[in-house]
Structures are given as structure tokens and as C-alpha cells.
Amino acid sequence: MIEKTLKGKPAYWIWLAFLGMFMAIGAACYVRQYNFGLGMTGMSRDVSWGLYISQFTFLVGVAAGGVMLVLPYYVHDYKEFGKITILGEFLAIGAIVMCLLFIMADLGQPMRALNVVLHPSPNSMLFYDAIVLNGYLFLNVLCGWVILTAEKKQVKPPKWIYFFVYLSIPFAVSIHTVTAMLYCGLPGRHFWLSAIIAPRFLASAFAAGPALIIIACLVVKRVAGFDAGRKAMNKLVTIIIYAALLNMFFVGLEFFVGYYSNIPGHKHALEYLFFGLEHNGHVYNNLVPFMWAFVILAFGAIAVLATPAARKNDFVLGLGALMLFVAFWLDKGIGFVLAGFVPTPLHEITEYIPTVNELGITIGVWATGFMVVTLLYKIAIGVEHEVEG
Amino acid sequence: MDKQRRKFLKIAGASVIAGIGAPAIIKLSASPALASGGHAAPAAGHAPAAAAHGGPTEEAPKGVRLGMVIDTRKMNADQGLLDNAIRACIDAHNIPEIPSKKSEIKWLWKAPFENVFTDASGYHGSKKITENDFAVLCNHCDDPPCVKACPTQATFKVASTGIVAMDFHRCIGCRFCMAACPYGARSFNWQDPRPYIKKYNKEFPSRMKGVVEKCNFCAERLALGQEPACVESCKGTDAIVFGDLNDPKSEIRAVLDKEFTIQRKPTLGTKPSVFYIV
Amino acid sequence: MYNKGTIIPGLIIFVLFVTFPIWFNGLTTAGDLPKPELPPGGEKQCVASAEYMRANHMQLLNEWRDDVLRDGNREILEIDGKKYPKGLQTACMACHSQKEKFCDSCHTYAAVDPYCWDCHLTPNETASKEATH
Numbered sequence: 035m036i037e038k039t040l041k042g043k044p045a046y047w048i049w050l051a052f053l054g055m056f057m058a059i060g061a062a063c064y065v066r067q068y069n070f071g072l073g074m075t076g077m078s079r080d081v082s083w084g085l086y087i088s089q090f091t092f093l094v095g096v097a098a099g100g101v102m103l104v105l106p107y108y109v110h111d112y113k114e115f116g117k118i119t120i121l122g123e124f125l126a127i128g129a130i131v132m133c134l135l136f137i138m139a140d141l142g143q144p145m146r147a148l149n150v151v152l153h154p155s156p157n158s159m160l161f162y163d164a165i166v167l168n169g170y171l172f173l174n175v176l177c178g179w180v181i182l183t184a185e186k187k188q189v190k191p192p193k194w195i196y197f198f199v200y201l202s203i204p205f206a207v208s209i210h211t212v213t214a215m216l217y218c219g220l221p222g223r224h225f226w227l228s229a230i231i232a233p234r235f236l237a238s239a240f241a242a243g244p245a246l247i248i249i250a251c252l253v254v255k256r257v258a259g260f261d262a263g264r265k266a267m268n269k270l271v272t273i274i275i276y277a278a279l280l281n282m283f284f285v286g287l288e289f290f291v292g293y294y295s296n297i298p299g300h301k302h303a304l305e306y307l308f309f310g311l312e313h314n315g316h317v318y319n320n321l322v323p324f325m326w327a328f329v330i331l332a333f334g335a336i337a338v339l340a341t342p343a344a345r346k347n348d349f350v351l352g353l354g355a356l357m358l359f360v361a362f363w364l365d366k367g368i369g370f371v372l373a374g375f376v377p378t379p380l381h382e383i384t385e386y387i388p389t390v391n392e393l394g395i396t397i398g399v400w401a402t403g404f405m406v407v408t409l410l411y412k413i414a415i416g417v418e419h420e421v422e423g
Numbered sequence: 424m425d426k427q428r429r430k431f432l433k434i435a436g437a438s439v440i441a442g443i444g445a446p447a448i449i450k451l452s453a454s455p456a457l458a459s460g461g462h463a464a465p466a467a468g469h470a471p472a473a474a475a476h477g478g479p480t481e482e483a484p485k486g487v488r489l490g491m492v493i494d495t496r497k498m499n500a501d502q503g504l505l506d507n508a509i510r511a512c513i514d515a516h517n518i519p520e521i522p523s524k525k526s527e528i529k530w531l532w533k534a535p536f537e538n539v540f541t542d543a544s545g546y547h548g549s550k551k552i553t554e555n556d557f558a559v560l561c562n563h564c565d566d567p568p569c570v571k572a573c574p575t576q577a578t579f580k581v582a583s584t585g586i587v588a589m590d591f592h593r594c595i596g597c598r599f600c601m602a603a604c605p606y607g608a609r610s611f612n613w614q615d616p617r618p619y620i621k622k623y624n625k626e627f628p629s630r631m632k633g634v635v636e637k638c639n640f641c642a643e644r645l646a647l648g649q650e651p652a653c654v655e656s657c658k659g660t661d662a663i664v665f666g667d668l669n670d671p672k673s674e675i676r677a678v679l680d681k682e683f684t685i686q687r688k689p690t691l692g693t694k695p696s697v698f699y700i701v
Numbered sequence: 702m703y704n705k706g707t708i709i710p711g712l713i714i715f716v717l718f719v720t721f722p723i724w725f726n727g728l729t730t731a732g733d734l735p736k737p738e739l740p741p742g743g744e745k746q747c748v749a750s751a752e753y754m755r756a757n758h759m760q761l762l763n764e765w766r767d768d769v770l771r772d773g774n775r776e777i778l779e780i781d782g783k784k785y786p787k788g789l790q791t792a793c794m795a796c797h798s799q800k801e802k803f804c805d806s807c808h809t810y811a812a813v814d815p816y817c818w819d820c821h822l823t824p825n826e827t828a829s830k831e832a833t834h
Contacts (some may be wrong), residue, residue, distance in 0.1 A: 071632035072596070073613030078525035082601040082611060142596015142611065142633025149575040149595050154447050160574035160599055221568050221604025221691040232542040379607035380559070380689075384524070430785035460738060518820075583773045590770050615819075624829040628790055646775035 035186060038416030039409045045257065049408065053401040060398010064139060065390045072142055075392040085396050086140035092242070092333045092367035093129045093136070093403070094213045095235060097170065099243010100126035101206035102273055108199050114265040118412045120185075121254075121262075122247055126206075128172040128407035129243075135399045159216045173202040178410075180292045195205035210235045220243040223374045225303035228291075234284040235366070241277035242362040244270045248355040250346055250411070258415045263382040268345050268359045269355075278336050285365070303373040305393060306383075311376065318376070320385050324368045331361035488585035489563070489640055490668040490696035491654075492678050499555040504662045505533055508558070508653035515641065515652035516562040517629040519619035528610040531560040531653055542688050542701075552701070560653075561608035561638040562687060562695030563587045572603035578635075585668075585696065586640045596633040602620040605691050609637045668696060735810040738802040748780050748792070762789055762817075790821040798824040 067074045077084040089125050106112035121195045138144050147389040177199050181363035184191040214232035221227065248270055251262040305311050308326070312317030338344060338354035345351075388396070457621045473559070498505050512518065512531045519525050533556035537545040546550060567587050569578050576596035580587055601609045627643060630636050641651035649655065654665045666675035684698035702708065716726075735758075739745075747754060748761070765787040768774045778785045785792040797803045800823045808815065 070615035071612065073526050073632075076525075079527055079529075079601075079610050079611070080607070082598045128613055137597075140597070142598070142635075143594065143631075146575075146593070146595045149577070149593055151447060153575045154450055154595065155574050155576050157571045158574040158599070160572070160597065164574070216599070218574070220603045220605075221693065222607075222688075224604065374602070379605050381541050384536060401549070579771065581771075581773045588773075590766075590767060590772065592770075601732045620830065622830045623822055625822060625824070626791065628820040628822055631816065642773070643775070646773075 035182065035413050035417060038413045042412065043257075046408075046412070050405065053405045053408070056401035057398050057405065060395050060401065062228060063394035063398065066391055067139075067395065068144070072140075074389060076386050076388045077125070078384055078386065080378045080382065081372065081386040083140075083371055083375070085388045085392055087373035088367050089212060089396060089399070090133050090136040091371055092363055093133045094167070094209055094240030095362075095366060096243045096246055097126040097129035097133065097207045098210040098236070098239040099241075099245075099247070100129075100174070102240050102244045102270070103247065104199065104206070105203055105270070106419055108196070109203070112269070114263060114269060117418070118247065118251060118262045118266055120178055120182055121250060121335050121411065122243075123174045123248055124410035125154040125243070125250060126174045127171060127410060128180065128403045130142055130167060130174070131406050132399055132403035133167060134171075135402060136301070136396075139264040139395050139399065159212060159219065163209075163212045163216060166205060166212050168207050170202065170205045173198055173205055177202060178414075182414060182417055185421060188421060207236065210239050212293045213324055217370075217374065222379045224299040225326060226374045228288065230284050230287060234281060234288075237277050237281040237284060238362045238366055239277075241274045241281060242359055242366075243360075244277075246272075250351060250357065250407070252355075254411060254415055255348070258411075258419075260415045260418060266277060267351065270421075271339050271344060271351070274355070275336055275339055277343045278332060281365075282332060282336075302377055306368050306376045307324075307373045311383060313377070318383050318385055320387065321369060324364050328361050328364035328369065331357045331364070333359055350418075428602060446576065468645075486585070487583060488565070488696065489645075489669050490585075490666070490670045490675060490698065491640075491651075492664045492675055492682075492684060492698045492699045492700060493556055493558050494662050494664070494682075495555070496700060497553055497660055498558065500658070501662075502555075504657050504660060505556070507656045508663065511656035511675035512638070512651040514622065514645070515624055516627055516639075517616075517624055519616035519629075520621060521562070521616070521619045526613040528612065528616065530610070530636070531558065533557060534559050540685065540687055542690060543685060557610050557699065559606075559608070561587065562606055562641075562693070562697045563638075563640055566692060566695065568603040568605065568693060569600035569609065572599045574599065581642070582643065584640070584645070586642055588639060588642060589634075589636060591630055591634045591636070594634040596635065598635060600635055605688050605693060606695075608634050611635050645650055663681065732801065733810075735806040737804075737806045738799065738801075740796040741799060742796060744796045746781060747781055747796070748785055759815075765789075789817055794821070794823055800825070 072406060075084055075086075100122035103115050103119045107115040138147060141147055150164050151162060169295055177195060180195045181191045183197075184195075186190050193247040211232050214235040217223070217226040218228060218231040248267060251260075253268065255262070289304060292304050306318060307321050310317045310322055312318075335354050335357035338350060338357060341350065344352040344354050375384075375386070466652070490541075509531050513520065515538060516530065517642060518530055520529055536552040536555070536557055539557045539559050563586055565585070567578075567580060569582055570576075570587060573579070574597065575593050575595055577590050578587060578600050596611070598611055601611060612630055612632045612634055617629055620629055641649070641653075650658075651665055654663045657663050659677075664675050664678050666673040668675060668679075670676065678700075679698060682700045684700050686695050686698055689695070732750070735751065749757075769787050775787065778787060794800070
């Protein structure tokens, strides 16, 4: 089936070349970082995790969102999702590949990455994260490939694959729960030390993942003539709206806990994110525009997606989905990780601004993920077309 | 595919997975943390006291647990003491002096009261508190969150001394320990440190880029019967007292019996080994 | 054979590429065998015999590393009357002080690039920024 990636319209090749260019730039930037050290990024002693880990955190959520197609179709027999579960699984593969690349880019000694396997540490949440992320990747590759092959041969998938399909559902929940547990078990970081982190992660994942799937479906409808079906799209919109509302509710609860109790430790990170934090005569507020953009885009997206037009008009649907994806990227990919380091454990404030080299690597990894998804979608849609005749 | 070939592939695949997974499983099942039996893992230090909450009814802890009492009254009276201690630490361990705040590496340093003791009230603080800087270093906690967080056990608790140690050979530079430390005690080598080392101590290595480092309670000096560099630099003044917290007859316990001390962020339950007389 | 015009040249290029190390220096001259120079201080005794060290020095160093760092076992070894602390920088480099003439000669020949000296100081390195007291 891989041969389906080798034939395509000129637009396909131009898109791959476009992505390839960013991948090459990213690779060159990574070589510079590998030779000099992570000092080439904007990270510092006080903000020791930056763009790489924040993107990783967001993309784990996007990967988990694939389960929002698998669960209704395989467990609850919602037939309308039948055509697009493969798209969800392949998107999850792309997202996990990006996650793993971001982690490798962030390591100070990447050549020693296998130490996590050679010296298993059941006390560390990173150990479990490595297991569930790779496990989920393996499950999606296996299930996607076997079921697509069965589709191609016009036979029912083999019975044993369903064990792995059902297994991928708790794995999807676990990848994001474990990633949340990286943060919510650390005693020194008050912004992250909250039981609601894992539910918040899951809610935002189940909105952002399907939003990206909607965008992907609209794109393949345009360029490859693959129609997912109005009913499937509308059901996804419903899921996204509820998940997004839940996420905003959870954020609101964080605000209540911080501002009603007025305890500085619970308030400071939110203050830094949304209003700017004053310290020693200087106001630190470089993330404030991003966070308000998140709020406006999120509520705007929910409003757009809730209108009847979103269920009839592809442009409105795509706009709403894009707004939501960007909003939650701002929330998790920018706000959540960076604010955990402000203020520092010594109640000092250091702000973080990524360097150009760092952005180059980040964009390169995103381009790699998009390329993986493009190639896999080419295969999936190629098979669909072949089967439909 | 013919049946024989499928069978072969199935067996080959299963063997590969077993071969890859076997070492990890053997290592995990041998790990004392998972082994059945009463005694605690070597990495956890003493066992009984960990179960008890603080208070006079704690069981007698076992083993050596090194700790430090910093007499801030003496340090405030003579500002040079802390500066000498910091210099001694830097010289003993080839610590680079990087001018940028972004990439700086510090094992022992000084900071104002409200930064060091975020849980204590600096509200209407005394002159002594507001005008002086206080020593900051790794607390070598009894229940260290950094050790819990490390995915490779590159940072671990040494059973025989209670020191939270670092194995720079194993560190992958993920910086999870830096996120986990509630005290901001850890630094990362964002670049090759050697250009910033002013002079070398030939008895101790430097570190490479991409690993995390922090105060190690001078384990290499303790092995030679010496005191930690910072303690030795204040010799005779008793500004820093170092010893075995578990030995009721030690000098450090005598000091702790006599003086009122505070610790950094005690409510987090990390049980730090560094005490401050204020 | 189909596509003979592409396959035969391609095969030849591939074989040349794969056998590059063999023919590049001329088929008869192999690279010179490494000649590590013995310690400048004249010491003849090491923690183990030369054959053992040649084969196992990395294993030994790893054992020492885990002993010292992870188990806290810093006892001084006494071998044939001579005392050795367990460490690359403190024991090995004390005699084999010329890394470039000893360690590097074999490592370069074997195309091995150990990162020991990224951290562990050599006497030359230390002399460049000697502690004054």
C-alpha cells in the first residue's frame, strides 16, 4: 500500500516539498543545537522547559483525540464514523511521532535516551509516559495498517485485531493522563499541583484532536474527493463543543480557587498569564496577549461551531475548527507549561522567549508530523478510492 | 502467505519481543522497590521514619543521614563567611562562572530571606531579615521529589549517607528533576562549561553540556575524611555545622537541641536535611 | 536482464562504496598500527596486565564508576603493593598523563570517540588553569 505515496498530483508534491524544506531547516537548526548545547534555546535555569515540552504536551492531547472516533465506532457501533476512524488513527500516529521528536530535541544528552529503557524507574512518571506513548504508537500503526489492508482486500478485518483496537482506547486515555501526571505530582509547582490537571488535559484533548480531524477531512474532501459524510462531521462538532465547554469550565474553576481563596501560591501563575505579574517594580506580562487570544478564540469557536451554518457550510465548519485548535494550542502549548515556572521556587521571575533556532526546530518537527500524516492519508484515501472503484 | 511462513514469522516476532523485553523485566523484578520483603529499597534511605508523620513519637531512624545547620546569625555578622563558602564550593568542584542569568550554574549561593523562605512570613520582617542574604543549596531531602521524578535513576539517594547524589554518566538531560525540585537547587549545563571555569581542581572532574548538576555534600571529600568545602571554609566559626542527623550524640544534634531552627518549605513533606538558625 | 544499463553500473558503484575502507588507502598498505606511549614517568605496573586492560579497561572503568558513585564505595585499591583510588582522573591519568600519546593513539585507530574527557580532566587540561592553592 505504500506505493500509493509515490503517485500524486503536482499539488501533492509541492506540499511535500514545502514541508520538506521546513524539515531540512529544522534539521540544520538541530545540528547547531546539538553541537552547542540547549543554550541555543530560550530556556534558562529558571524556565527549564520551554517550547519543545509544551508542544509535546499539546500534541499528546491531539493524539489522544483519535479515540473520539474509535470509541463510538468500535464500542458503540456508530456506523457513520466508519469511513474516518482510519484518519483518526493515522493522525494519532503523526501526533505521537511529533511528540517523540520533541522529546528527543529537548534532551540534553539524546544519545543516552535509551537509559530510560536500560534503567527502568517505576517511580518516575516519565518512565510510564515512555511506555504508554510508544505503546499507543504501536497500537495505532498495527490497527490502522491491518484494518486498512483488510479494507483493501475487501474482507472483514481479522478477529484478533479487535483486541488491539479495544486496547487502544484505555491507552489513549492513559497517554494524556500520564502526561498530566508528569505535572500534577510535583510538590514545588503550585500551578500544576491540582487534581483538575488531568481532567482538563483530557477535555482539551477531546476537543482539539477532533477539531484537527475535521480540518483534515475538509482538506481531503477538497484535494482528494474523499467525503467523510455530513453526519460524521456533525457528530464530531457535537463532541468538540461539549469537550471545549468542559475545558473552559475547568479553567474557570482554577480561577475561582485562586482568586476566591486569594492564596498567593494559587493565584500568581494565573495572574502572570492573564494580567501580568508585578515584581520588584517590573511587570512581567509577555504571555498575556496569548492567553486572551485563547479565551476569545475558544468562546468564539464554540459559538461558530454551535451555529446551524456550521452544520451546512464547510467554510464555517473549518473556521470554527481552526479557531478551536489554535485556542487550545495557546492554552496548552503556550500557557500551561511555561506558567508552571513562574514564579520560580524561590519566588523570582524569569520570562522565557524562544530563540529563532528553537523556533526553527519546532517548525521542523511540526512539518515532519504533517508529512507523516500526509503520506499516511495518501495511502488511506488511495485505498478508499481503489475500493470504491 | 503460506502457512509455514506465517508460523515462522509469528515465532520470530514473539522471540524478538521477548528478547528485547527480557532484560527490562528481569531488572524490574530484581529492583528492591518491587521485591517482596520488608526492607526498603537502597534508594529510599531509612524505612520506618518515612511512614511516620513528624512529631516526637517517630521511630528511631536507621543509618547515617548527613545534614547541615547554617547559623545565619554568624553569617549576617560576617558577610565574608558566606562569600568564602561559595568560593570554596566553586573551586572544589570546577563550577563554571557563567555571567548570564539564563545559563548560570550555582550549587551554593545567597538570596534574600523572602526568596529562600517562601513559606515563612517576611511581613514586617526584622532588619536582620530584610537586609541580609541567606545561603541556598540543595537540601538533600529525605523524601526527594527529584529522585522520584528521574526516569533513569541518574539522581538517587545514597543509602549509606543520605546524600542525594548525581550520576552524570547516566543523566539524559531531560530536566524533569529541575521541574520537580521545590527549592530551585538544580542547574543545567546549557552549553559546554569548560570555557567558564576559572581554575581547575585536578582532583575532581568538570561536567559536560546536557547534564543537570547540584550540590553533592562533597561526597568525594567526605570519603577522604574531610569536611565539605563550605564547612571547612568557615572552620572555627561554627557558621555551618555538618554531621549525622541520626546520631543522637553528634555535634549537629547538640546544636539542633539547643537552637530554634527553620527549614525551607517544610509543609511539602520533603524532609530537608538543611536547617537554618535565624 | 531488464534495465541492464542501470543495474550493472549501479551494482558496481554500490560494491565500490561498500568496500571503500579496503581500497581507499591502497590495497597493500593498511593504516599503521597504533603505538601507545607508556607513561612518561616510567611506571611499569598498572591495576592489571596489559592484555587484560586492552580488552577490558572500559568494563573496569564502568565497574569503578558504579562502585564509587552509586554504591559510595570509595575504598583505595591496593594491587601489588601500589595504591590506586578508583577513578579515571585520579588513578589512570596519574601515570598515563599524556592522553594524546596513549589513550588517543588506539582510540583514533579504532575510530572510537569516548566522551570521558568531556568531564574528566587530563593533567594537560588542569595545567592550563591551575588552581593556585
